[in-house]
Amino acid sequence: MFEDKTLVCKDCGNEFVFTAGEQEFYAEKGFQNEPLRCKDCRSKFKAARRNTERVMHDAVCDECGAHTQVPFEPTSGKPVYCSDCYAKRRG
Numbered sequence: 001m002f003e004d005k006t007l008v009c010k011d012c013g014n015e016f017v018f019t020a021g022e023q024e025f026y027a028e029k030g031f032q033n034e035p036l037r038c039k040d041c042r043s044k045f046k047a048a049r050r051n052t053e054r055v056m057h058d059a060v061c062d063e064c065g066a067h068t069q070v071p072f073e074p075t076s077g078k079p080v081y082c083s084d085c086y087a088k089r090r091g
Helices: 020-029 039-050 081-090
Strands: 005-008 015-018 057-061 067-072
Touching: none
Parallel strands: none
Antiparallel strands: 005 015, 057 067
């Protein structure tokens, strides 16, 4: 059903192969778009995102009342959980 495709990386302009196996994986995960970057550029892009400083916001856990910090700005009407309560809710 799937066949290897040659794509062009949007960052470096080099061609790379989007293999049939990768396409099958994307389909299983429900991904709609083909990759835009080759493996090297994807790795560089992910590393750059990891190295950006994360802004943390003070919050109070809606479950246990503990003071915590979260990586998003809390908005009214949406619950905020500390890491322990979040882990318990995820099961």
